[in-house]
Amino acid sequence: MKTSVGVFFGGRSVEHEISVISALQAIHAFNRDKYDITPVYISKQGVWYTGDKLLETENYRDMAALVRSLTPVFLKPHYGDHNLYREKRGLFGGDRVVKKLDVIVPVLHGTNGEDGIFQGMIEMTGIPYAGCNPLSSANGMDKIAMKMIMRESGIPTVDYVWFTDKEWGMKREELVERVEKRLGYPVIVKPGNLGSSVGISRAVDRESLLAAVATAQRYSSRLLVEKMVERLKEINCSVLGNCDDHLTSVCEEPMRSGEILSYEDKYLGGGKSRGGSKGMQSTRRRIPAELGDEVTRTIQRYASETFRVLSCEGVARIDFMIDEADGAIYVNEINAIPGSLSFYLWEATGVKFGELMDRLVAQALRRSREAGMKTVSYDQNIFNIKGGAKGGKFGGAKGGVK
Numbered sequence: 001m002k003t004s005v006g007v008f009f010g011g012r013s014v015e016h017e018i019s020v021i022s023a024l025q026a027i028h029a030f031n032r033d034k035y036d037i038t039p040v041y042i043s044k045q046g047v048w049y050t051g052d053k054l055l056e057t058e059n060y061r062d063m064a065a066l067v068r069s070l071t072p073v074f075l076k077p078h079y080g081d082h083n084l085y086r087e088k089r090g091l092f093g094g095d096r097v098v099k100k101l102d103v104i105v106p107v108l109h110g111t112n113g114e115d116g117i118f119q120g121m122i123e124m125t126g127i128p129y130a131g132c133n134p135l136s137s138a139n140g141m142d143k144i145a146m147k148m149i150m151r152e153s154g155i156p157t158v159d160y161v162w163f164t165d166k167e168w169g170m171k172r173e174e175l176v177e178r179v180e181k182r183l184g185y186p187v188i189v190k191p192g193n194l195g196s197s198v199g200i201s202r203a204v205d206r207e208s209l210l211a212a213v214a215t216a217q218r219y220s221s222r223l224l225v226e227k228m229v230e231r232l233k234e235i236n237c238s239v240l241g242n243c244d245d246h247l248t249s250v251c252e253e254p255m256r257s258g259e260i261l262s263y264e265d266k267y268l269g270g271g272k273s274r275g276g277s278k279g280m281q282s283t284r285r286r287i288p289a290e291l292g293d294e295v296t297r298t299i300q301r302y303a304s305e306t307f308r309v310l311s312c313e314g315v316a317r318i319d320f321m322i323d324e325a326d327g328a329i330y331v332n333e334i335n336a337i338p339g340s341l342s343f344y345l346w347e348a349t350g351v352k353f354g355e356l357m358d359r360l361v362a363q364a365l366r367r368s369r370e371a372g373m374k375t376v377s378y379d380q381n382i383f384n385i386k387g388g389a390k391g392g393k394f395g396g397a398k399g400g401v402k
Contacts, residue, residue, distance in 0.1 A: 002036040003361060006084060006101040008118070010042040013110035014198050014219065017060075022340050023107035024057060029343065029353035035361070038084065038099045040073065042108070048073050050084070050098060073098055077124040103364045104129040105357075107337060110194060114337045115141035128368035130360040131314035132336045139310050140336040142193050143224050146310070150331055153309045155302055158321065158330050159183060160226045162192065165217040176206060183227045189213055192222030202228065231324040234332075235289050237299055238317045238342035239307040240351070240359065242367070246307055248300040249345040253289035287348045295322070298329055306331055313367065314360055317342045 009023030010016055023039070030037055039054040049070035053059045059066045072087035086096040104127050106118055116137035122129045132140065139145050144162045151157060161179050168175060179187060189212035191199040199219040201212035209225075216223050234256065238249040291299070303318040317338035321330045341360075343353040351359075 002034060004036045004038065004100060004102045005030065005361060006038045006040050006099070006104045007107060008040045008042065008104060008113075009107045010044070011108045011110070011113040011118075012042070012044060012046050013108070013112055013114075014194065015110035016044055018339055019107055019109045019113070020060060021057070022109065022337075024055065025340055025343065025353075026105065026107055026357060027055065030357050031354050034358075036099075038101065040084070041070070042113075043067065046112075071098065075121075075125055075127075077121065079124065079126045081125060082127050101127055103127070103361050105360060105364075106131055107341070109337055109339065110198075111141075114335075115193060126368075128364040130364040132310075132312050132316070136311045136313070137336050140312065140316070140334045142222070143190060143333055144192050144222055146334060147224075149309060150306065153305070155305055155309070156328070156330050157332075158227050158229060160224055162222065162224045165221045165223060168213060168217065168223065172210075176209065179209065179225050180206070183225065185209075186228040186230065187212075188226045188228050189216050190224045190226070191216045191220035192224050193220050229321050229323045229330070233322040233324055235291070235299055235320040235322060236317055236342075236345070237303040237320065238315060238338065238345040239303050239312070240315045240346065240356070241307075242313040242363065243308045243311045246304065247349075248303050249342065249349040250287060251289040251291060251296055251299055252345060252348075253286040255284040255286070285344075287344065295327075295329070302329065302331055306334055310334065312336065314363060315341055315346075315356065317345070 007023050007027050009019045011019055013019065020041070027037055027039060038050055041049045041054050043049065049067065050073050051070035053066060053069050073084050074087060075081075075084060082101050083097045084099045084101055086098050104122055106113060106122075106129060108114055108118055112118065114137060116132075116134035119129065119132065119137050120134040123134065131137070139149060144160075147157050147160060159182065161175070161182055163175050186202055186204045187209065189201050189203055189209065199216045201208075201215050203209035203212040203225075213223060213225075233253065235251050235253055237251045240247050240249070289296075299320055302320070306312075306318050307316060312334070314336075315338065317335040319332040319335070321332050322328070323330070341356065343356055346356050347353060
């Protein structure tokens with residue numbers, strides 16, 4: 001009997017299109033003799049759809065026509081209900097099961113997907129799902145929280161200053177002076193919770209810092225300013241497994257066309273491609289990266305430790321910066337649902353894309369079994385205990401809950 005897998009993608013995110021590409025790559029990698037795949041597309045408006053036309057990239061050129069051909073669907077937030085339902089149509093329409101899902105594979109990049117929001121909702125249903133749980137997803141997605149955890153864990157990151165957009169509005173001069181005194185120029189300004197190099201700018205003086213913050217706050221209420229590594233080499237390494245048992249991939253060096261790796265570098269091969277994007281597969285890169293054995297081992301060790309301290313699961317990609325001026329290595333960020341699921345790194349390591357998907361499904365099912373052995377509630381009803389509950393107005397008790 002085939003395992004029924006729902007692959008969720010799209011979403012209310014600036015990385016929407018990249019999510020679609022990554023998901024279709026993953027869907028086509030599944031062994032159809034073992035898996036029954038149901039694609040679930042989440043529109044930019046947050047509506048869920050399924051349908052066979054989702055499986056071809058060309059159909060996304062005309063979104064209005066595509067959506068008209070699809071079936072609106074939803075999940076019920078009832079624990080133990082693993083059914084994907086067709087949306088009711090008409091006054092007398094009832095809930096109709098489209099598919100019972102054994103496993104969900106989220107391929108949702110960025111906000112409202114990679115940040116733990118989607119995972120938290122799926123936890124309510126009890127459906128096993130691949131990848132990080134809500135906490136590790138949220139900590140990995142928020143660049144500021146991640147840096148705090150890295151620093152506490154002794155994992156090197158570049159120095160930074162962070163603030164909210166409201167703080168920026170109320171005490172801009174004070175924050176500018178803090179950046180200049182602590183970091184100096186040049187700096188990199190980022191939204192606190194986006195990936196794919198969206199909203200990231202370089203600032204070399206006060207004027208460009210103000211412009212860079214204005215760009216970043218269009219995307220996030222939490223803003224990050226980092227000391228810029230000027231003689232920069234960027235290196236990526238993927239990790240697969242769970243926080244207690246995992247593998248690290250070979251390293252790659254993505255090639256950038258400017259001072260920072262841009263959205264175009266990652267997804268359009270360094271420029272505006274007429275042929276469309278192939279996700280992270282489009283990035284020009286060296287695999288394996290041209291590093292010495294000692295540097296490679298250090299990066300893989302930091303990647304492993306980052307994955308561990310954030311309690312990650314599934315497949316993630318950790319991005320590094322090497323300062324070629326002094327050889328210092330810094331963790332830049334973690335991608336809890338990396339573009340193209342980093343399959344190209346795993347194929348270079350000896351794990352084929354289809355096997356990668358096998359492992360993600362197996363991990364999801366194993367985690368669900370292990371979670372089922374933990375205590376989450378008590379069978380005893382305290383309201384039936386003689387004397388009543390102590391608190392509120394129950395049983396004549398006085399005072400608050402103890």
